[in-house]
Amino acid sequence: MNNRGIALILSYVVIMVLTIFATAFIARTVSDTNLTARYMDSTKAFWVAEAGLNQAYYNYKKGIAQPVGPVELNPGGGTYTIDAANPMAVKVTGTFGRTSAQRILRASFITIPAAFQNTLSIGRHLRFTGSQPTALEVDGKTRLSGRLIRDWRHSQRDFSFYLDSWFEDYKEGVSVSDTTLGIPDYNHNGRENEYDDFVQMGRQIVDTYPTSEVIYIKTNGEVLLSDISNISGKKIIFVEGRRENYGGDVTISHLFAPALKTGDDLTVISTNSVTYYLPWESLFPENAHLNIICWGVYRQPARYFQINPRRHYSELAPQTTGKNDGIIYTHDWADWGLASGKRSITGNIIVNRDLVIDSEECRLDINYSDRIFRGDIPPGFKWLFGAGEGPKYIVDWQEAE
Amino acid sequence: MRRVILASVIGLLGVTGILAFSSNQAFLNISNRNLLIATNHADYLLKNLKQLPLDTVLSEVRQGAWNWSPKDLVAKGIIPLAGESIETQVNGTNPIRVTVITRWNESGRKNRNVVLNTLLTKH
Numbered sequence: 001m002n003n004r005g006i007a008l009i010l011s012y013v014v015i016m017v018l019t020i021f022a023t024a025f026i027a028r029t030v031s032d033t034n035l036t037a038r039y040m041d042s043t044k045a046f047w048v049a050e051a052g053l054n055q056a057y058y059n060y061k062k063g064i065a066q067p068v069g070p071v072e073l074n075p076g077g078g079t080y081t082i083d084a085a086n087p088m089a090v091k092v093t094g095t096f097g098r099t100s101a102q103r104i105l106r107a108s109f110i111t112i113p114a115a116f117q118n119t120l121s122i123g124r125h126l127r128f129t130g131s132q133p134t135a136l137e138v139d140g141k142t143r144l145s146g147r148l149i150r151d152w153r154h155s156q157r158d159f160s161f162y163l164d165s166w167f168e169d170y171k172e173g174v175s176v177s178d179t180t181l182g183i184p185d186y187n188h189n190g191r192e193n194e195y196d197d198f199v200q201m202g203r204q205i206v207d208t209y210p211t212s213e214v215i216y217i218k219t220n221g222e223v224l225l226s227d228i229s230n231i232s233g234k235k236i237i238f239v240e241g242r243r244e245n246y247g248g249d250v251t252i253s254h255l256f257a258p259a260l261k262t263g264d265d266l267t268v269i270s271t272n273s274v275t276y277y278l279p280w281e282s283l284f285p286e287n288a289h290l291n292i293i294c295w296g297v298y299r300q301p302a303r304y305f306q307i308n309p310r311r312h313y314s315e316l317a318p319q320t321t322g323k324n325d326g327i328i329y330t331h332d333w334a335d336w337g338l339a340s341g342k343r344s345i346t347g348n349i350i351v352n353r354d355l356v357i358d359s360e361e362c363r364l365d366i367n368y369s370d371r372i373f374r375g376d377i378p379p380g381f382k383w384l385f386g387a388g389e390g391p392k393y394i395v396d397w398q399e400a401e
Numbered sequence: 402m403r404r405v406i407l408a409s410v411i412g413l414l415g416v417t418g419i420l421a422f423s424s425n426q427a428f429l430n431i432s433n434r435n436l437l438i439a440t441n442h443a444d445y446l447l448k449n450l451k452q453l454p455l456d457t458v459l460s461e462v463r464q465g466a467w468n469w470s471p472k473d474l475v476a477k478g479i480i481p482l483a484g485e486s487i488e489t490q491v492n493g494t495n496p497i498r499v500t501v502i503t504r505w506n507e508s509g510r511k512n513r514n515v516v517l518n519t520l521l522t523k524h
Contacts, residue, residue, distance in 0.1 A: 008404060008407075008408060010408060011412055014411075014412050014415060015412070015415050018415040018416065018418065018419050019415075021419055022419050022422050025419070026422065029422075029425065029426040029429050029430070032429065032430055032433050033429060033433060039437055039440065040436060040437070040440050043440050043441075043444050044517060044518075047444075047447060047517050047518060048519070050451070050519045050521075051518070051519040051520035052520075054496050054519070054521050054522040055496060055520055055522070057522055057524075058495065058496050058522040058523075061522075061523075073518060073520075075500075075518065076500070076517075076518025078518075375524075393524070
């Protein structure tokens with residue numbers, strides 16, 4: 001048998017095996033190197049994007065026009081691109097390195113309207129009506145664009161003698177720009193403060209939250225919010241009527257807020273009116289917030305709303321003490337009926353038109369909340385912050401997927 | 402016999418080659434791993450720095466509070482690379498340019514570093 005070529009063949013086989021191993025090693029090394037480079041470039045791209053976002057926010061605060069197109073971060077390299085056409089939805093893309101790694105950051109630039117500096121902010125008059133005077137105690141600033149009117153039903157008597165109200169810092173005749181909130185032009189027709197702007201705003205708010213945190217109801221009728229299970233963790237309830245003054249009224253029973261849990265922060269938005277029966281003081285959860293935004297009238301009736309399960313209709317129960325912790329805004333007027341007892345509200349109350357207090361000898365304490373100025377914006381409220389003068393903040397920083 | 406010698410030489414060359422590749426791969430893997438760790442440490446520092454008010458960032462960085470020696474890294478619960486240290490520099494007033502440089506020693510190579518740059522402004 002002739003085996004003279006076997007050594008050559010064997011050496012070929014050995015070389016082939018070695019070549020396969022070597023190729024595998026090279027491939028793995030190249031892959032590791034590429035992964036490392038990509039990771040490093042991605043981290044650097046993140047900080048380039050962060051640089052862009054900080055530059056954009058600085059420009060926003062100083063009123064400087066945002067740069068158009070990619071801007072090089074120098075030194076360090078990498079480029080960022082700022083898209084700040086809508087300050088509520090700023091997007092900055094950072095790009096870095098030979099892998100062209102990209103990271104995208106989003107945030108909202110907001111200007112907090114002056115009305116949020118006030119505890120009680122009224123676009124027109126503060127009217128006291130009813131048969132008995134009330135004791136109103138307002139901590140912080142009370143600002144009215146109109147004036148205080150005492151319009152007691154028993155007008156023969158001078159109830160001002162009994163009026164035991166106390167305002168820490170009270171001013172009348174203030175400019176409406178400091179007491180009211182407009183609705184930005186969300187339907188882009190060149191006009192602000194329209195009902196359709198409000199509806200569009202509500203829809204956009206709904207879109208910005210995960211569906212698990214939102215309840216969105218479109219209705220021709222009225223919605224009753226009572227002791228809803230699993231309400232904890234929700235951020236937005238948006239009730240949209242069919243058209244202005246038609247459908248979408250919301251009634252919040254006194255059983256609703258107690259279903260919230262500590263730390264919950266919920267905003268109820270209605271395209272029509274909201275009637276809120278404050279819960280018993282002791283039942284309002286600690287460190288929870290129930291906020292309200294409505295286009296129509298905001299009512300806070302004198303008595304509790306109670307469902308009678310046997311008769312299937314609602315009835316009224318007498319008021320003693322009630323409490324709310326949250327920010328309340330109505331684009332229209334507000335009507336607070338106060339029966340004997342005590343109520344305590346912590347937050348900001350912004351009423352674009354009259355606030356009518358229909359009282360029957362009671363006490364109302366309103367305490368200021370500075371949460372907005374601490375950058376703790378309640379769900380949905382940033383959409384009420386249009387352009388203009390006022391303290392500017394960056395909120396809702398997040399990295400895009 | 403000549404053929405056997407030739408085959409052995411070729412085989413030897415091949416084995417030497419593969420050993421060289423292996424060693425190179427091992428070295429590159431360590432190098433890549435170190436680069437990842439160093440980048441992570443710089444990233445960690447910047448993320449912490451970013452939480453502070455701008456004035457505090459300026460004063461603390463200028464005082465050297467954000468220059469971390471291997472001892473500082475250990476004290477913060479970070480396992481440092483060989484001879485690793487982090488230096489933080491600031492320039493400007495508002496927005497400020499922040500540069501974080503992580504330096505470490507790598508066996509068989511000169512000292513290496515990774516640099517992260519960003520801008521921070523008053524919030």
